[in-house]
Amino acid sequence: MSDPVTQPVTLPVKDRFHLPEGVIYLDGNSLGPLPRAVVPHLDKVVQEEWGQHLIKGWNVDDWMGQPVRVGNQVARLIGAPEGSVVMGDTLSLKVYQALSAALLMRPDRRVVLSDNGNFPSDLYIAQGLIRHLDRGHELRVVDPEAVLDAITDEIAVVMITQVDYRTGRMHDMQAITRKAHEKGAVMIWDLAHSAGAVPVDLAGSGCEFAVGCTYKYLNGGPGAPAFIYIRSDLVGQAQPALSGWMGHDAPFAFDLDYRPAVDIERMRVGTPPVIQMSALETAMRAWDGIEMSAVRDASVALSETFIQEVEARCPALRLISPRNADERGSQVSFAFEQGYAAMQALIARGVIGDFRAPDVMRFGFTPLYIDRDDVIAAVDILADVIDNRLWDRPEYHAKGRVT
Ligand SMILES: Cc1ncc(COP(=O)(O)O)c(C=O)c1O
Ligand SMILES: Nc1c(O)cccc1C(=O)C[C@H](N)C(=O)O
Secondary structure, eight states, X not given: OOOTTTSOOXXXXXXXXXXXXXXXXXXXXXXXXXXXXXXXXXXXXXXXXXXXXXXXHHHHTOSTTHHHHHHHHHHHHTTXXXXXXXXXXXXXXXXXXXXXXXXXXXXXXXXXXXXXXXXXXXXXXXXXHHHHHXXXXXXXXXXXXXXXXXXXXXXXXXXXXXXXXXXXXXXXXXXXXXXXXXXXXXXXXXXXXXXXXXXXXXXXXXXXXXXXXXXXXXXXXXXXXXXXXXXXXXXXXXXXXXXXXXXXXXXXXXXXXXXXXXSGGGGOOSOOOHHHHHHHXXXXXXXXXXXXXXXXXXXXXXXXXXXXXHHHHOTTSEEOSOSSGGGBOSEEEEEOTTHHHHHHHHHHTTEEOEEETTTEEEEEOOTTTOOHHHHHHHHHHHHHHHHTTTTOSHHHHOOXXXX
């Protein structure tokens, strides 16, 4: 485990982000802040590319190449080779694509294995797909700690989100993938809470598929497109269930029959969201010169400092994230009975984290724009909220926020 005192806790890129005055933003694990360069770039995209170039933009501005081009930017941060990642759609759709293709690769097996720390949308997608297939598949959901033992030779697909959205608990990607392969299952990783948060070695893990979103740690903005990865040697075997024209081998041949692209572009579906994708493409420049190992060191140092300070100063809060940093992603969660109201009181004082039912206060540590001073200042405010029961005001108890 890293020593929080000696590790570097600041990366020299905070200036690349716009953060509102007076805000300490500890919610980049849900929605990343605005990278400054996005504003002038979107202005150019709208005024010049759309406004002046009109439909020529597909060629002169290479809007058509964006899903693969941006996929390559993401690939660098998740240990994936060039050409193995493509962008588009929402993460829920990417889960559908990966799971449907994976099930076709194991036609004789009927069980999809996941865990109850997974984000519900992934489980809902699996339930919907299984119902739709109507071929007797079962979604088996176990405790996160039980996943390894639950991988048996009945399992067709193991589908796991690496970092638990509530607790920050992180699965061992290498060990689970190895076991899945020993038992003949296909492995899908959801990297929603990993990409840009922790070093990921997709190619080294050997997993068949991975998916993830880009509005959290990759700062692509609300509704930013998701990504899907396919192991390079398997691209030709992955049959797209969402066989839209942009995934066709020759979209502009307008054939009446679908023929998937020979490469990762077969996981494209329809017209890409150019403006949102342009925001993401520019947001990814905030990673220029940054290595994930440095991000991880800083994230661990910040998280450890936060845990030490909160435990020393707010004993009413109970750590529910793993204490061992090696088993955590880049967020820290504490349980507190009045967590909802306490989070509202914190937000009112400029410290933005979030809350997950029934009592979880979540704090994300994103060292591209959060430093040690922010962490200490956030704990000062948190201690004030708890010590002085600042949460005990009717307006902080009124439920209504969706996030
Ligand atoms: C692990 C995971 N899967 C799926 C989703 C849903 O993603 P989307 O709303 O982009 O489909 C999220 C976040 O919202 C998530 O964290
Ligand atoms: N994607 C979100 C949205 O569209 C609205 C509100 C929140 C989100 C989230 O990303 C939630 C997030 N996956 C979580 O970890 O809880």
